Amino acid sequence: MTPRLIWGFSLSAKALPLLRRLLDSGEIDRIATPPESDHWQSGELSHLLSSEWDRSKAFVAVGACGAITRLIAPLLGTKQDDPAVVVLDEQGRYVIPLLGGHGAGGEALARSLAGRLQAEAVLTGSSNSQERLALDAFGQAWGWTRGEGHWDGLMKAAHRGEPVALQHHHGNPRWQELQGLTPIQQESSSQEQLHVGVNRGGGCSWHPPSLWLGMGCERNTSLSLLERSLQTALKEHNLAPEAIAGIATADRKADEPALLALAAQHGWPLRCIPAEQLAGVVVPNPSAVVEAELGTASVAEAAALLAAGPQSSLRVEKRIERAAAGEQGAATLAISAAKTQWAPQRGTLHLIGSGPGQLDLLTPDARAALAQSCIWVGYGLYLDLLEPLRRPDQLRSDGQLTLERERCREALDLACQGLSVALVSSGDSGIYGMAGLALEQWMALDEAERPGFQVHPGLSALQVAAARAGAPLMHDFCTISLSDRLTPWEVIERRLKAAAQGDFVVALYNPRSQGRHWQLERAQELLLQGRPETTPVVLARQLGRPEEAVTFHTLGALPIAEVDMLTLVLVGNSTSRVEGGRMVTPRGYPGAELN
The missing domain is CATH 3.40.50.11220 (Rossmann fold)
Structure with a gap:
C-alpha cells in the first residue's frame, strides 16, 4: 500500500x-x-x-x-x-x-x-469549543481504525447534548478516563451508540489493532485463496477487518508471493518468526507432518499467538482452505486476539524534555510531540507544569519520583499497543532523564516488537542556570550527579577528583536531599583540592518556576544547608569570576591567545 x-x-x-x-x-x-x-x-x-x-x-x-x-x-x-x-x-x-x-x-x-x-x-469545531471528545476522530491517536456506523448522527446527537452509549469490548480501556467524555452521558439504552472492539456492527465502531492473522501455505499458493480464507473466517466469527494488526508466519515463508501481496494490499506488517520460537508455543491443533517438515508443530496458531503479544488468545483456531477452480495451493489460517491491543509498528514513544518548567522555554519540537500524543506519562510535578497544554482528549498518567523504570515500562507497553505516548522528563530527557532507561528497555525488545522511538530535546537545568548566571560555561565543563541510587559513591568520588584535577567547571545535579545530606560537603572538600576557596559558585533553585532563585557564593563558604534536590550547583574553574552580578569563565587561560 x-x-x-x-x-x-x-x-x-x-x-x-x-x-x-x-x-x-x-x-x-x-x-x-x-x-x-x-x-x-x-x-x-x-x-x-x-x-x-x-x-x-x-x-x-x-x-x-x-x-x-x-x-x-x-x-x-x-x-x-x-x-x-x-x-x-x-x-x-x-x-x-x-x-x-x-x-x-x-x-x-x-x-x-x-x-x-x-x-x-x-x-x-463544536467538539473543541465545548471541550468534548471528538468521537469520530480521537481513536486515531490510540492506534485504532474507524469502522462502520452512522457517524454524522452520533456527532450531531453529542452536539445536542443527547445521551450516547459508550461501550468498551476490546482494546486499551483507558480512553474511558478521558476528561472530554465527561459531558457525554453513558446510558446503555441510548439510541446512539459507540463501540470499541474487534467485532462488526452495533452502531458506530472504533476497532483497536488487536487481531493477528497466523498464516501458513504451500509454495506459490494463490492470493485469491488467502483472501477467501480470511474473509470467510472474519464473517463466520463476526470479526472486523479493521481490527487486524498484521500477519505472522514462519520465517521460511518470508518470500512467499501471496503472503507478501496480501500484506502489501492491506498495509499490514508481515512478521516472520523462526521455527524454534514457534515450536515453544502450546497450541490446540499441532501437526506432526508440519513438525517433520518445518521443525515446529504449528505455524498458523503459534505465529498468531506470538505476534499478538503477552497473554493473547485464539479467536479462530486453525482452518485449512484448499484451491478452488483456477487456483493452486492450500493455506492454514488462525486468528488470535491480543489481551488489549498489540501493534508496535503503529505506536511511537516520544521522549520529551520539558525544560525547567516555563512553557515559553519548551522547545517547538517537544510541543509538537506533546500535541501528537494521546497519553502523557511522567512524574506528577513535571506533568503539572505542562498541564495548560493538555487537551480533553489527552490522558495523563502520574508516576512516583523514584520509580523511573516502572514509568519507562508503562510508556513502552502503551507504545507497543499502537498508541502515541509522551514520556516526560524535566530538563532534557537525554541528560539525567528518561531517554537512556527507555532506550535500554526498547533495545531489549525483539526488533519486530519495537515501536517508533523519538527523543525530543529540552533545555537542561545546566543551560538555564548558565543563562541566568551570565556566561560560566565558556570553557570545558562537566556534569556530575551526587545521587548514589544508581551510581556507587566510590565512582562519584573518582569523578569529582578528576574534575578537580582537570580544572573543569562543574555542574552538580541531585546535590542534597533529606536522605543524602553529607555528599555535597564531601564534594566541596574534593573540589577544594584543585581550586581556591574563592572559586565562584552559583546556586540555581526552582529554575523556570515562580520560586526561582539564583544566588552567588564561593566554594569555601558554600551554604550547604540551603541546597536541596531542586537546586543545581554550578562551580567555576580557577579562572571563573563574578562581577556586576554576573559570572564568567574566560574562553582561554591567562597567557593563551584567543584567535
Missing part, C-alpha cells in the same frame, strides 16, 4: 521558507512548487491538486482562507473521502483546519503544526 502524503503549497513564494521548515521537521512530506517560474501560472496549481487529491492524506496551504477555499472547491467530494486541508498565514502565526478536521485528521495536524511553529491553532 503506497503511503498517502502530506503536501505543502503556497500561493506566494514568500512562504517557501516556512514550508521548508515544516518539510525539514517531518510535518509535511513534499512541497509543491511552480514548474518553471517563481509563481504559479494559470491552472498549474489546480492541475497539481486535482492529480494528487484522491491519493493524498492532507494539504498544508499557505495563503488566504478564501483563496484556498475557491481553489479546492471543484475537488470536494464527501467528508469520508476528502483529504484534510490546513491553512497557515505567511508568518506562521495561525493554523486553521479548513477541511477534514475530524475524520481526515485536520485538527490533529493543525495542533502539531501549531506546536512546531509556536503558533495558535484556530479550531472552530
Whole structure:
C-alpha cells in the first residue's frame, strides 16, 4: 500500500521558507512548487491538486482562507473521502483546519503544526469549543481504525447534548478516563451508540489493532485463496477487518508471493518468526507432518499467538482452505486476539524534555510531540507544569519520583499497543532523564516488537542556570550527579577528583536531599583540592518556576544547608569570576591567545 502524503503549497513564494521548515521537521512530506517560474501560472496549481487529491492524506496551504477555499472547491467530494486541508498565514502565526478536521485528521495536524511553529491553532469545531471528545476522530491517536456506523448522527446527537452509549469490548480501556467524555452521558439504552472492539456492527465502531492473522501455505499458493480464507473466517466469527494488526508466519515463508501481496494490499506488517520460537508455543491443533517438515508443530496458531503479544488468545483456531477452480495451493489460517491491543509498528514513544518548567522555554519540537500524543506519562510535578497544554482528549498518567523504570515500562507497553505516548522528563530527557532507561528497555525488545522511538530535546537545568548566571560555561565543563541510587559513591568520588584535577567547571545535579545530606560537603572538600576557596559558585533553585532563585557564593563558604534536590550547583574553574552580578569563565587561560 503506497503511503498517502502530506503536501505543502503556497500561493506566494514568500512562504517557501516556512514550508521548508515544516518539510525539514517531518510535518509535511513534499512541497509543491511552480514548474518553471517563481509563481504559479494559470491552472498549474489546480492541475497539481486535482492529480494528487484522491491519493493524498492532507494539504498544508499557505495563503488566504478564501483563496484556498475557491481553489479546492471543484475537488470536494464527501467528508469520508476528502483529504484534510490546513491553512497557515505567511508568518506562521495561525493554523486553521479548513477541511477534514475530524475524520481526515485536520485538527490533529493543525495542533502539531501549531506546536512546531509556536503558533495558535484556530479550531472552530463544536467538539473543541465545548471541550468534548471528538468521537469520530480521537481513536486515531490510540492506534485504532474507524469502522462502520452512522457517524454524522452520533456527532450531531453529542452536539445536542443527547445521551450516547459508550461501550468498551476490546482494546486499551483507558480512553474511558478521558476528561472530554465527561459531558457525554453513558446510558446503555441510548439510541446512539459507540463501540470499541474487534467485532462488526452495533452502531458506530472504533476497532483497536488487536487481531493477528497466523498464516501458513504451500509454495506459490494463490492470493485469491488467502483472501477467501480470511474473509470467510472474519464473517463466520463476526470479526472486523479493521481490527487486524498484521500477519505472522514462519520465517521460511518470508518470500512467499501471496503472503507478501496480501500484506502489501492491506498495509499490514508481515512478521516472520523462526521455527524454534514457534515450536515453544502450546497450541490446540499441532501437526506432526508440519513438525517433520518445518521443525515446529504449528505455524498458523503459534505465529498468531506470538505476534499478538503477552497473554493473547485464539479467536479462530486453525482452518485449512484448499484451491478452488483456477487456483493452486492450500493455506492454514488462525486468528488470535491480543489481551488489549498489540501493534508496535503503529505506536511511537516520544521522549520529551520539558525544560525547567516555563512553557515559553519548551522547545517547538517537544510541543509538537506533546500535541501528537494521546497519553502523557511522567512524574506528577513535571506533568503539572505542562498541564495548560493538555487537551480533553489527552490522558495523563502520574508516576512516583523514584520509580523511573516502572514509568519507562508503562510508556513502552502503551507504545507497543499502537498508541502515541509522551514520556516526560524535566530538563532534557537525554541528560539525567528518561531517554537512556527507555532506550535500554526498547533495545531489549525483539526488533519486530519495537515501536517508533523519538527523543525530543529540552533545555537542561545546566543551560538555564548558565543563562541566568551570565556566561560560566565558556570553557570545558562537566556534569556530575551526587545521587548514589544508581551510581556507587566510590565512582562519584573518582569523578569529582578528576574534575578537580582537570580544572573543569562543574555542574552538580541531585546535590542534597533529606536522605543524602553529607555528599555535597564531601564534594566541596574534593573540589577544594584543585581550586581556591574563592572559586565562584552559583546556586540555581526552582529554575523556570515562580520560586526561582539564583544566588552567588564561593566554594569555601558554600551554604550547604540551603541546597536541596531542586537546586543545581554550578562551580567555576580557577579562572571563573563574578562581577556586576554576573559570572564568567574566560574562553582561554591567562597567557593563551584567543584567535
